[in-house]
Amino acid sequence: MAKSSADDEELRRACEAAIEGTKQKVVMSIRVAKSHGIWGKSAKLGRGQMAKPRVLAISTKAKTQRTKAFLRVLKYSTGGVLEPAKLYKLKHLSKVEVVTNDPSGCTFTLGFDNLRSQSVAPPQWTMRNVDDRNRLLMCILNICKDVLGRLPKVVGIDVVEMALWAKEHTPTITKQLVNLQDGPVEAGMTEGDMKVTVERELVSQAEEEDMEALLGTYVMGISEAEAFSERLKRELQALEAANVHAILENEPLVDEVLQGLDSATNCVEDMDEWLGIFNVKLRHMREDIESIETRNNKLEMLSVNNKSLIEELDKLLERLHIPSEYAACLTGGSFDEARMFENIDSCEWLTNALCSLEVPSLDPSYADMHAVREKRAELEKLKTTFVRRASEFLRNYFASLVDFMISDKSYFSQRGQLKRPDHADLRYKCRTYARLLQHLKSLDKNCLSPLQKAYCSSLNLLLRREAREFANELRASTKASRNPTVWLEGSTGSSQNVNNQDTSTVSEAYAKMLTIFIPLLVDESSFFAHFMCFEVPVLVPPGGLANGKEGGMNDDEDGNDDDLGIMDLDDNDNKAGKSAADLEALNESLRDLLDGIQEDFYAVVDWAYKIDPLRCISMHGITERYISGQKADAAGFVRLLLDDLESRISMQFTRFVEEACHQIERNERNVRQVGVLSYIPRFATLATRMEQYIQGQSRDLVDQAYTKFVTIMFVTLDKIGQADPKYADILLLENYAAFQNSLYDLANVVPTLAKFYHQASEAYEQSCTRHINMIIYYQFERLFQFARRIEDLIYTITPEEIPFQLGLSKVDLRKVVKSSLSGVDKSISAMYKKLQKNLTSEELLPSLWDKCKKEFLEKYDSFAQLVAKVYPSENIPSVTEMRELLASM
Template sequence: MTAIKHALQRDIFTPNDERLLGIVNVCKAGKKKKNCFLCATVTTERPVQVKVVKVKKSDKGDFYKRQQTWELRDLTQVDAKDASKENPEFDLHFEKVYRWLASSTAEKNSFISCIWKLNQRYLRKKVEFVNVSAQLLEELPKAEESVPSDESQSVAGGDEDALDDYQELSTREETDIESMMEMCEYAISNAEAFAEQLSKELQVLDGANIQSIMASEKQVNILMQLLDEALAEEMLQSVKEQMDQISQSNRLIQISNTNNGKLLDEIQFLVNYMDLSKGHIKALQDGDLTSPKGIEACINASEALLQCMNVALRPGHDKLMAVTQQQLLFADLRDTFARRLTNHLNNVLFVQYSTICGLPFTVIQGHDQSSTLSQHTAELTLPKHNPLHRDLLRYAKLMEWLKNTHREKYEGLSRTYVDYMSRLYEREIKDFFEVAKIKMAGTTKEAKGKFATLPRKESALKQETESLHGSSGKLTGSTSSLNKLTVQGSNSRRSQSSSLLDMGNMSASDLDVADRTKFDKIFEQVLSELEPLCLAEQDFISKFFKLQQHPTITPPLAQNIDTPCPQSEKDMVRLMMNKIFQSIETELNSLIALGDKIDSFNSLYMLVKMSHHVWTAENVDPASYLSTTLGNVLVTVKRNFDKCISGQIRQMEEVKISKKSKVGILLFVTGFEEFAELAETIFRNAERRGDLDKAYVKLIRAVFMNVEKVASESQKTPRDVVMMENFHHIFSTLSRLKISCLDAERREAKHKYTDHLQSYVINSLGQPLEKLNHFFEGVEARVAQGVREEEVSYQLAFNKQELRKVIKEYPGKEVKKGLDNLYKKVDKHLCEEESLLQVVWHSMQDEFIRQYKHFEDLIGRCYPGSGITMEFTIQDMLEYFSSIAQSH
């Protein structure tokens, strides 16, 4: 657009003695887009005429031409359509309404602003501006207001138009200005006095200019008379020379006035933007940094100083001695206040901080101080630092100023804060986790029993615990002792570990449910204390050190921390948090290891709790230090959980059974049941339910495989009994717990139980009527060979006489005796806890009746009309089975 503007000025308006002040690329609204330009111009001659000119390219497109011109005085209304939203449409009301669509809202606003300024300056009749924001109509530069209204200066404002008015000083003018500045020795040291003198001289020049103009009017009248005479006397040449002299004189006066005005503007600019009040200087040099009023004064003074230092100087300003002196003054004030602010925060605020926390400031130098552990032992809480954060945040704006003006001191203060806080937090967190470990180690009865048998006895343990409440020097010794206690206690616990095998020997009370619940509460308390502590510190760091404003910065701590330089302020915050809380991840992993040693099933509680806190931290800020740290620790917890599952599977594989006793329900089968009951309670509505489902599948497959392995190796108990009882127990467990991911395994367990029950019944029942079975097997064989069923009785070996002989060998008394022996045999095979004896006995009854009916059917088909029947009936058999079951 700038190139187009210069081309239009050169080709169209300069030849017509006009100056182009505003331009907008438009097309008529609602019609086919034929772009043209609306130009706001003023004439260079007086009286000034203001016009709106429509310019468009020629049909060939090689030059521009004027198409239509309107006088600004004929404009009655400017309608911008919408004052609150961006809209490129606008209307100009002349003798009729012209509707335009600008190429952009910015161009439209710039053009309307130019029209408003021209209207304000040159027209008595004011144009009505509709739907134009008040802010747009108030953007007339101050510099323009100071220029006399009778000067033909640019009304558009800005440096570009000002450059159009620039006139080079003649040699004589340069000599005059230098002489004038030499006469005024204070021109550099006292710019205001020099500007005042120039203003007075400018007024004198204006008066001389007016007198010259008035004198010129008299001369013009004389010249007009002379022209009349010259027409007769051929003296036109002398008239031309006089006119040229008058024109040259007026032009030189106008140039001088313009240059003097611009010089005054430059001086006024420097005075306005490079002057700092005495009150601000005093606040920077010795303002009170302890009271709220003093801090506010220092904040205002520092902001004013920053504005003076950041002012955009125009070309040539940096060569002025007064400007150089002011810049040196500003630099000295900046360094003085930065040094004073840094010393104050280092020597006073951090000392007050240590006092708020109940610790002498010498903790910074690493001296032994009284531990804060005793203050928080009972409730297992971490000290809160909100009062200190609140006090320090009063200086947040000053820290931002320090960051923008004196980076070195800002970085030094950041390093000092990080170093101090890392020492303080390391001490508090170490004490906090020591208490948590003591409470955690005391949750198990086994650990307590083991402690009682240690050589140091209970009094030694008490003394060790009391040493934790003493100085930090004793704290180191207590750590190793605690580790010894917890390891020995955990080894005792490990010897009675809550594995799937060992759990089978325990009752529900032996599982230490109360201890596990207590462990869960302790672990949750630890995470609940760490979470607000880290979030509060991170929020404070972001606000106090102003690390959330820009996308990239230079890291202040890169030389102090052996990590790659951060690329953003978020990296900077995370780097500071890593340094301050460098012990949290180590302490958490140590606590997790202790919990796993105490009871491997604690990994279930830790997985659920840690997952929930990671999920919560990620919702607050996925890139926060807390989210990252807990995520790293979660990996360790998940690894312990997987190790717990693998350990249960390994113990299943290593199980050995006694050769002299029946198997019954295997330990790892009941162990899986109790594991599932515990896990379902822990993982109810948990985020990591998928991990448990995967573990379930691994465990149940291992249970299936090892049940079959034990059943195959069993010598005392039949394989079918081992399979039947254990898969019945598994099926009952899965049906009761309703674990959806194990539906397929539940159906498989039922199928295995049913198959092995039937197999055991058939194999155990065998052929209670053995000779009858052999006899009828022979009958069926003859039929299979082609002998007709009604002719079987004519076979010598299978005639009616032989059948009666076999039936007589099985009276009811013998049958009942055989069934009684069978019941005793089954009772020896089955275990009491599964209570399957009656189920098996009922199945045997059904199988026996089935065989009986099969025999009767063969007699009816192969020996019709013989009248041969068994010596006992089905009703007799039902009584036999019932009486045998009741008698035992």
């Protein structure tokens, strides 16, 4: 047999040279013939289907974790040198099929699952003989099994036949077919070393022995499938017949089992009958036991209920019993201070007794019992009697307390002695009956309204008497000279000196009135709210007006022992019954308690206004401080009183401002006025005084007055100026200058006055400009009139044409210059004298003269520029000469 091309070393080296650089090792190389055919049909020979010589090479590439295997197709180039043509990865090999059209079996195809077009027939590889074919296919299958762990599908060739062929040709298989996981073959090994045995075959030894035994068993009929199938059927029928025979032989044993089952069934039926009998007897016995237990339970329940009924009746009788000492105290006991403990104790018992007979505390089944209804009616009668007696006593008691205090004149302010009201003893005596009032409210809340009216009526007389006597003595003991309200009138007199007198005692007296009575009224309101059991949100603590007081005069006697303060709404003490209705009722009662006392505060305000109207500013600031110190819902009447006082003070001050404005307006009715008007310096004095009186937040009040004053002052000044237009600018500039000079210091610290200061400054500049222009044109009218005509024409015609216009020739220019500037020093002196002539404020003359010279120089400079442009050949005095002349004047 000819040597296989698989053993051709030259061919292998040629293949390795062709794939040099790919790091792949050639395992086998063999020559084949490549041809194409159509699937399912024999290939027709043609030009494109002629067999072509190719070399198939199986190569491997070792990686770190696995080995990759490839199938390479190499072709011969023009020079007979092998070069790579195709590369297939064996991991994609899915089918090996021997072509059945080739009778020799040497032609096969290899199917890969990653080819793009499966519709094109794969190439057919034809070997020289079957041994070469088997050798290549065995090499491919071994590599797939060892490297990839799987075998492709083999079609058209028997695997057993392949295994037998491999076993027969084991000595001729080289090491390339051995397990490739042991690594590539070393290049230095000899040909004898390359001969190895097949360690891994397609069929294992055990499988081969089983197959041989099976084939040996049926060797007689293996060649004919039908005979083999008939033999298997006969053996199957023989086995089934043997199974049936075995079953029939066991029939006696089955009969014995059935007999045993019948006897067992009879025993079970007998036992079930006996159990039914026992069950009926047990049921009857259980019914008897339940009947006995039911009768026994009823007897026990009856005994327990009787015992509980006796206990409940005892408790009910205890509730219905009225102790004789309580009944006597409620119907005819005394309300003296020494007996108040007994009265309170009786009230508590009566309250609890009434509650115990109501449905929440009493079982609803008892509520309609005759005895309970009778006892409830008796308790209601006791309650009505006690409430009537206690209410009558308290009404008389409040009136007697106040009458006793009013009858004692030493209790009030007297001539030469201011008496601070002291209600400590009054409140102490009232607190004796505070708990009684709380019990009266719980017994009958409707009885409190008459008591509240009686208390308010009695105490209102006391408070009004105290305020009247205190206010009268306060005004009588305050020494202050009266300042007239004629502040800004036009006539001059000694009133200016009177205005400088100190009237601070007036505002101090008003502050003392507030300091004494506002805390007193707030404390009285708080005491009344708590004493008369108003359940309202609390507003201020006792003596809570400390922030609004002056002189530190706190109500020490009351502040330490009165737990009657009303806290702020935010400090919720979780009292029940807080409602808007209670708060409204409280405010109504406080109005009855304090109404009328405001007249004495008004009298102090009016008295202070008559002495010094400017003291309204101080009083306004004092009132604002007290308002800010009050809570929004404190004693409601006190808040209203302070708001009314603030409104009255504002009204009085507005009255003063209106009168002062009227005095300013009277100035315009006089005959021609010159110089600084009288109300300008008087306003500066007034503003200085007003700034001294500002306290607290009175800034808005004063700023509004400033706005009214200055507005009227400026309007009046303009009207006076319009009455004499010839001297209007002199009057305006002098008065605006005086306004600025007198208010310079105040304008630096008072924003409102600063605004009017700047307004006066602008008006002053405008008046100065108009007056100076008038004086300049009076002396140099022809000169600047000529310049104005040139300016009018220069916008319409060229400068060269102007000298040819009528009245603007060079001769006309010379005449105007000669007439106006020939005695210019005398004309400038005349300007100065005219400026000085009508000016009454000599201190303004230097600044006005400087403005006049500056304005004249600017006008002359403009004239000189026009002459130089229109009459370049004419000579006039230069601007420098004119500046030097003005400087020397």
